[in-house]
Amino acid sequence: MKESVADLLRAVAVVLSQEVLPGLPMRSWEASRVRSALMILQHCEDRVLMEKSVLSAAHGLLSGFLSGICDPQRLPQFGPQVRELLAEVAAASQAAARCEPEELETSIEAGKALLCRLIRAAGRDRLQGTDDSDFRARLHELLREMDGIETRLFSKASALLPM
Amino acid sequence: MVSVQAPPGLAAYLGTHLKADVKILEYKRSFPGASRETWLIQAQVAGRTEGLALRADPARGRPGAPLTLRQEFEVYRRLYGTDVPVAEPLWYAQDVEFLAGRPHMVRRMVDGTTAIAGLTAATAAGAQLRKTVAFEVVEKLACLHKLDWQALGFGELLGAPQSPALALRYELEAWIRRWSEACPYPDPVIEEAICWLSENVPTDTPRISLLKGNNGVGEEIWRDGRIVGMSDWELASLGDGAGDLQFSSGTLQLTSVDEVVAHYGRCVGQPVSPERLAFSAFLVWFKQWVCMRCYMYRSFMEQDDPRITSLSFGLLYTMEARKRLAACIGKNIVDAWRALMTDERAIYSSLEDRPA
Numbered sequence: 001m002k003e004s005v006a007d008l009l010r011a012v013a014v015v016l017s018q019e020v021l022p023g024l025p026m027r028s029w030e031a032s033r034v035r036s037a038l039m040i041l042q043h044c045e046d047r048v049l050m051e052k053s054v055l056s057a058a059h060g061l062l063s064g065f066l067s068g069i070c071d072p073q074r075l076p077q078f079g080p081q082v083r084e085l086l087a088e089v090a091a092a093s094q095a096a097a098r099c100e101p102e103e104l105e106t107s108i109e110a111g112k113a114l115l116c117r118l119i120r121a122a123g124r125d126r127l128q129g130t131d132d133s134d135f136r137a138r139l140h141e142l143l144r145e146m147d148g149i150e151t152r153l154f155s156k157a158s159a160l161l162p163m
Numbered sequence: 164m165v166s167v168q169a170p171p172g173l174a175a176y177l178g179t180h181l182k183a184d185v186k187i188l189e190y191k192r193s194f195p196g197a198s199r200e201t202w203l204i205q206a207q208v209a210g211r212t213e214g215l216a217l218r219a220d221p222a223r224g225r226p227g228a229p230l231t232l233r234q235e236f237e238v239y240r241r242l243y244g245t246d247v248p249v250a251e252p253l254w255y256a257q258d259v260e261f262l263a264g265r266p267h268m269v270r271r272m273v274d275g276t277t278a279i280a281g282l283t284a285a286t287a288a289g290a291q292l293r294k295t296v297a298f299e300v301v302e303k304l305a306c307l308h309k310l311d312w313q314a315l316g317f318g319e320l321l322g323a324p325q326s327p328a329l330a331l332r333y334e335l336e337a338w339i340r341r342w343s344e345a346c347p348y349p350d351p352v353i354e355e356a357i358c359w360l361s362e363n364v365p366t367d368t369p370r371i372s373l374l375k376g377n378n379g380v381g382e383e384i385w386r387d388g389r390i391v392g393m394s395d396w397e398l399a400s401l402g403d404g405a406g407d408l409q410f411s412s413g414t415l416q417l418t419s420v421d422e423v424v425a426h427y428g429r430c431v432g433q434p435v436s437p438e439r440l441a442f443s444a445f446l447v448w449f450k451q452w453v454c455m456r457c458y459m460y461r462s463f464m465e466q467d468d469p470r471i472t473s474l475s476f477g478l479l480y481t482m483e484a485r486k487r488l489a490a491c492i493g494k495n496i497v498d499a500w501r502a503l504m505t506d507e508r509a510i511y512s513s514l515e516d517r518p519a
Contacts (some may be wrong), residue, residue: 010378027194027278036475043479073341109348114351123358124474140493151482158482163195 005048013041032073036162043157050152055104057149058094062111065142067093069135077130081121089114174206176261180254181267181377195381197459197472198227198397203272214272215249218395219265224468227458227476228397229341233257234320236268238396241315247307248273250384250392273392275384282380282417293417295388298426300379300414303390305430308404317373323401326368331439334402335360335446338453346446348466353452356488360445363496367437368383369492375399376450379411393406398450405435405443410450420504441500445491448484455481 016034024031070090078086092114099107104138119139122132169190176227178185189205202217215458218235220226230238232255239252249272257266281292312318324333339357346353376398384392398410408415408427415423428434460477462468 029192029194030373031193033471036471039475039479040471112351113349115351116354119351119354119358123361126358135494143355143492144489147352147486151486154479154482158479160479162472162480163197 006045009041009045009048015109016041023024028132031137032162035160038057039157042160043154046156052101054149055108056101058146059099059104059108059111061067061142061145061149062108062115063093063096063099065138066114068138075135077120078132079125079128079130082118082125082135085114085118085121089118132138167203170262172261173204177204177206177269179213181208188212193479196395197476198395198454199232199267202308208260214274215253216270217267219262219267219269221468221470222263222265224462224470224473225458226397227473228385229454229458230266230397230399231323232266235396235399236368237320238317238399239268239270241320242310243312244250245315247310248303248391250394273384273386273394275386275391277381277384279380290418290427294406294422296380297417297423299388299390300383300411301408301423302430303393303428303440304375304378304404304407304411305427307393308370308407308431309377310373312371312373312401317401321373321399321401324371327368327371327403330371330401330403331366331442331446332361332364333450334400334406335364338446338450340458342449342453345461347456347461347493350485352485352489352492353396353449355492356445356449359492359496360449361444363442365436365442367436367439367516369433370407371401371405371472372404372405374402375410376407377410377412378407379414380417381412392408398454402442403439403443404431405439406447408435408440409443409447416504437497441497444500444503445488448487452481452484452488455484460492 016038021031021034021038024034058059058148064091070086070093075086096107122130122135126132169187173190174185174187180373184207185205186207188207189203191203193201195201200219200221202219204215204217206213206215220232226232236255238251242249243251250273253269253271255266257267258264279292279296281289282296283289284292290455312323315351317323318472322337324330339361342353375393376394376395377395382393382395383390384394406446408424417423424435425438451471455477458477459473460481463470463477487503491503508519
C-alpha cells in the first residue's frame with residue numbers, strides 16, 4: 001500500500017476543514033483563507049486524478065475541429081483574413097497530430113489562441129454579411145463540449161465558496 | 164471580524180486630518196469585500212466616540228476592480244447629500260507616509276450592519292422579510308438610477324455613452340477593452356461570447372443612469388429594514404439600470420423575480436424589457452469574469468499578490484460565470500437567460516447557511 005498524491009492532498013484538506021475551520025469565526029478573513037485553500041486543494045486533487053484524461057479529450061476535440069474546418073467544401077465564403085488563418089490552422093492541425101503526451105497542454109493553448117483569432121476574423125466577416133451559421137453551430141458545439149470536459153477539473157472546487 | 168493591531172501612526176494621522184486628539188478604541192477589517200481592504204475604526208475624537216472607515220488599495224497586488232480609489236472617493240463625494248444614502252467621505256490620500264503611500268480614503272461609518280437576521284428563515288415571516296428586502300434594494304437602485312448624474316459631474320468622472328440607446332453597447336465595449344488589455348491567456352469561449360453579446364445588444368434603454376455595480380444584500384448597510392448606506396463603489400459606471408438589477412447579489416431571487424423587476428419599473432418610471440434584463444445578466448457575468456481573471460488571477464500569477472483569495476476567486480470561483488456563458492452562446496438571449504434563472508445560485512443564502 002503506497003500513498004497517492006491525491007491521498008496526501010485529501011489528508012491536508014481534512015485537517016483544514018475538520019480541525020482548523022471550525023475554530024474560526026465563519027464570517028472572517030481567516031476562515032475565508034482556509035476555504036480558499038480548500039478550494040485549491042480540491043482542484044489539485046482533481047488535476048492529479050483527471051488532468052491527463054481531460055487534456056487528452058480536449059486535445060482530441062480541438063484538433064478534430066481545427067482539421068475539420070480546413071475542408072473547403074464545408075466553409076462559407078470567408079474573407080482573406082480567415083483564409084490566411086486557415087493556412088495556419090492546417091499547419092497547426094498537422095503538428096497537433098504528432099503531439100507527444102507531455103506536449104498536450106501547450107498544443108491545446110496554441111490551438112485555443114488560433115481559434116480566438118479565427119473567431120474574431122469570422123466575426124468581422126459576419127458583419128460584412130457572410131453567412132457562417134453552419135461554421136458557428138459547429139463552433140458552439142465544440143466550445144460547449146470543451147467546456148464540459150474542462151469543467152471536470154473545476155466543478156467540485158468552484159462549487160465551494162471562498163467568502 | 165477579528166480585531167487586529169492598527170497600523171503605526173493611525174491615531175496621529177487621523178488626528179492631523181480631523182484637527183483633534185484621537186485615540187483608537189477598536190480597529191478591525193470588514194468582511195467580506197475582496198476588491199479593496201476596508202478597516203472599521205472606533206475612535207475617540209476630541210473625547211467623543213466616532214466610527215470611521217478606512218478603505219485602501221491592497222498592500223501588494225492590484226485591486227479587484229477597474230475604478231481607482233480616487234474615482235471611488237469622488238463617487239462618494241458627489242453622492243453625499245443627495246437622496247442616495249452614502250457615508251460622509253472625509254478625505255483621500257496617496258503617496259504619504261501613512262500606509263507606506265498606499266492610496267486610501269477615510270469616510271464616516273454608517274450605523275448599521277450588512278447582514279439581515281432571519282432572511283433565510285423558511286417561514287411566512289421570512290418570506291415577507293425577503294420581499295421587503297428585495298423591494299427596498301430596488302427602490303434604492305431606482306433612486307440612484309433617476310439621479311441627475313450630469314449635474315453632479317459624473318460624466319467627467321466616469322465617461323458617459325452618447326445616448327441611452329448606446330448605453331449597453333458602450334458598457335460592453337468598455338469591458339471588452341479591459342479583457343483585451345489584460346486577459347491572462349486566450350479563451351475561445353469568452354471570445355465567442357463577446358461576439359454573441361455584441362450581436363444581441365438591446366437599444367431600448369430609456370435613460371442613462373449612474374450604476375453602482377455590485378450591490379444588494381451583503382453589500383449595503385442596513386438599519387431597521389432600510390438601506391442607510393450604499394457602500395463600495397469600485398464598479399460604478401454610467402449605463403443601463405438593468406445592470407444593477409442583475410448585479411444585486413441574489414436580490415432578484417429573494418422573492419418572485421417578475422414581481423421585483425416590476426416594482427423596480429414602477430419606481431424608476433419605465434418597465435424593464437426582457438431583452439435588457441437578459442443582456443444585462445450576461446454582461447454582469449462577463450464583467451465578473453474580467454474582474455476575477457484580469458485583476459485577481461493575473462495579480463496572483465504575476466507573483467505580486469500573496470492573497471490566496473485572489474487565486475480562489477480568479478481561478479476557480481469565476482468558472483461559474485464562464486460556464487453560463489459557454490452554455491448560452493448562440494442561443495436566443497432571453498430564452499437562455501430564463502433557463503439559467505431556474506438554477507441561479509443565491510449568494511446571500513450560501514453565506515448564512517454554510518456550515519463553518
